[in-house]
Amino acid sequence: MNARQFGPSLADYGTRFRLWAPAAKRVDVMLERPHAMNRGEDGWFTADIAGVRAGARYKFRIDDDIDVPDPASEFQPDDVFGPSEVIDHNAFSWRAAGWRGRPWHEAVIVEAHVGTFTKEGTYRAMIDRLDHLVATGITALELMPLADFAGSRNWGYDGVLWYAPDSAYGRPDDLKTLIDEAHLRGLMVMLDVVYNHFGPEGNHLGRYAPSFFTDAHTPWGSAIDYRVSQVRAFAIENAVHWLRDYRFDGLRLDAVNSIVEPGGLSLLHDISAAAGRFAAETGRQIHLVLENGDNRASILDPVQDPPQGKYRAQWNDDYHHAWRVMITGEKQGYYVDYQRAPRSDIARALSSGFVYQGEPSEFRRGKRGEPSGHLAPTAFINFLQNHDQIGNRALGDRLEGSADARMIEAALQILLIAPHIPMLFMGEEWGSTAPFPFFCDFGGDLADAVRKGRRVELAWAYAEYGDEVPDALAASTRDSAVLDWDGRDTSAGRKRLTMVQELLHVRRHEIVPRLVGSSFGKADAADNGLLTADWRMGDGTTLRLLANLSEKSVSHSQAVGTPIWGNELGNSVPPWSVHWRIG
Template sequence: MSTRSFGPQLTDKGATFRLWAPATGRVEVIVDKPYPMTPQGDGWHGIDVPGVSAGATYRFRIDGRIDVPDPGSSFQPQDVSGPSEIVDHAAYQWRAPDWRGRPWDETVLLETHVGTFTADGTYRAMIDKLDHIVKTGITALELMPLADFAGSRNWGYDGVLWYAPDHVYGRPDDLKALIDEAHLRGLSVFLDVVYNHFGPEGNYLGLYAPTFFCGADTPWGSAIDYRVPQARAYAIENALMWLRDYRFDGLRLDAVHAIAEPGEIPMLHELSREVGKFAADTGRQIHLMLENDDNRATLLDPATNPPRGKYRAQWNDDYHHAWHVLLTGEDKGYYSDYVPTPVGHVVQALGSGFSYQGQPSAHRDGAMRGEPSGALPPSAFVNFLQNHDQIGNRALGERLEAIAEPLAIEAALAITLLAPMVPMLFQGEEWGSKVPFPFFCDFRGDLADAVRSGRREEFANAYEQYGDDVPDPLDAATFEHAKIDWEMRGGAGRRRWAMVRDLLRMRKQHIVPRSVGARFGKVEEIEGLLIADWRMGDDTRLLLRANLSDKQVTASTTSGTLIWGRQGDVLAPWAIQWWMGDK
């Protein structure tokens, strides 16, 4: 898709405005005054307005009765219901214009939320922390969704204007400066995008384009009908906009299992192909990854560059869930699928990617879940012990540090950060932050009440147990308390941070150079001892010996070079050994 359908286009004489409003008889664009727009067929309305330049604000008036923002707005300085602002993306002067990205196999992700990553909660403030990220050994910054949402604080998954980065974090040029500064330091930058629904406040599409949505529902709102060409273009052009105008190095598509795709070409494949064409045309390395509860291995292909209909990798929830049950003993909700043998699920995830590869899921009423994934390269999986969902979707928003033993957490980190899969940390995890990350938002009126009551119903037991200690998601203090504790990095978190840096140094030295062409191997657990053997791309063997118990165990002698852990055949509780074996 070489042209952009949505949003204004600056011209030599002014600006061209377009709106897809098939259920509307009359549309006007209001700049300095109302300008009647001309029907152009297929539900489109358009007009050229002279004398308009970047910085001008405008709205669309629908049938003379309601003013709405542009669904293709580039910026909303007064929030989701205010006027849209024209942005000249070509005016920004990039300091790293020759940046072309990094290979996927080098990726070490840090998931971040702009509003809580720093005290100021802005794009500009994040720039001051980029050197920390580089020093840690992380190679890629991943931002939670930025699409404009209602209010002053939100996780980002309630975005309603997909083309407009939210104004509470800064202006579009501030976001570009953050990405530019990251590239100057050799960091890739990824963005989480949501193409399965719109947020509950500030979405006006249903008023003038009801066919944008189909009869199906997602857990968060009406599903988008991607059989409609304009709806499909809205998502695909949005992906290309983030990659082109902001120079993001890749996208993570949220909860694609909730995208309704009845008939015709699945939008996911078309989006990947269009991004692949863009990557080929620009010579950039661009990476797409998924969150997909369906565990569809057939969507994944980390090796093909640029992408041609598939995705580099998937966030591996199976890996997280198995470790969480092992480390905490929790067994409610989706964790119930990983008991009574969480170590067995860790073994499966380390040995072939997904833990669920077509087996029935009791949590899903016996439905079969997943596809065989062992033939994929390990780099098709993003492994993590914590992320925004798994921390925030708890009544108190506790991190692992509050509910698991430090020695066990460090063993899990030592495995996650050196295994041949792509590792990811959540902001502050690198120094063992204990700051909670509960759900927060800034809705008003009945919607705010509905969110409160919904949380109380979902976490009834926690509310009964903890009472007023359960944070109110609508309270501004809940958001403020989620800002990470940078001061801990140089204090109580100093030893953990040093350990993570050391592990990532070992990864850069021993794992990354051998990652291309790596294959899954034999992984098993024998009386508390986890033994793994992967074949790397240069045919050397990557060997793991891990004691995942509170008791001392004996391991057989291993030939090769020890790259992490203490030498010896007797492994103390939660001790880890990593070896590079012979070809």
């Protein structure tokens, strides 16, 4: 029988149903007829029902008042308000049965949204594009959240049934087939999970388990109370569920600085420890990474294997923000923290990880971060674009719309060879111009509230762009975000894709074999635009970067080492050119 606390457990006789409903007096399992559940200790209700097999659909009736889906439902064929379906995860025949993963230092990530990666917007349709990722040099596909959300389209961060992959993209076996096909091609697959809040529509926990929540609030709703043991188990079991039942190779935990947990970071430790135990038991390589605006270097360790409380790496927003300011001159919001010297900020990120390592942040109105230079470079996932940095813009426009192609190409030539972990957003490899605006599919008063809230939050954009700002609730907004695969076949698309493939070829042959044991070195950004940096690689060699991030040629001292990228240099470095040497 399944050992986890939450969700249905299949057995020889049928199925055991369990629900933690401490505020309920009576709970029935609604199948073809109601089945009364037995109330046990600590608010648990249980029912063992003979003859119930995979495929059965059910709900829970609370106090003869309301019918709700299982909060640990494994599939919702009729969306979040419909019945839950019992799934037999052991019935799937994995073809890549011997897959154990890839080591972290080999990771080259592409972030993707299932619903817009293809026109069809399904797990199955993604399979046809996996060979493209492999040919590009990608080794890890990271999916935006899949937890079931209300409606047919959403970024995924409004999930309310954490264990159920959303039916808008296909059935559980379709998701497993996608992951299996990726593994057969040598691709890792990672999943973005959200443990800082539940979405605003379709969550009934407050009715029968109000102790799930505290009086505190996150930017997205009521805070989850992880001091409660059952609530903590719900999140920890969910993390292991994705790793075990779907064979994801890792998880990215969204905005963990918004998890309200008095006393520190024990939930993150416990999730890591549980994933580490699973990895040890199965012999699989499991990679856990974070999005954490607090820049806590102390919870990162890319070489702890298996995880024992820490995380491989963190999305490095600092790196993105500094580049964005340097090549676009943007000033709004958090970009205010990178106005003084963005080239120097890039140098700091290249030489020690975070830009903010305890310094005062004007945007956050306080000190931010911890020293990070002692960590390995692979503790940082660097990027020039991701779903947030595109989608949170008023028009959802990509970097191609606001920066010169030479600047973007120079930035890519640094991103894809430097010894951190690089990440691209889907289509970035060919310079896609498809927007990725925020979209969702709520109805009624909630839809009106979303529209009103966006008009307040983006008042400046509505004043400037008017009706050009896409309506997040309109189906056409999702349609506009579908990836423009035809863009690969334009002259500009072919040129960009060829460059990215060549860069990742260099990375695979010259950088990856030397990454284990690598460490940060020094970096400097001169006033004339010259950027230099070096790293000590695991084999004792030194990787050196020389780049001119300006519009004018600049002189330089004699370069040292064997060239691995960039044209031979004379006495000067051409504008927006990047040169890599090793030796």
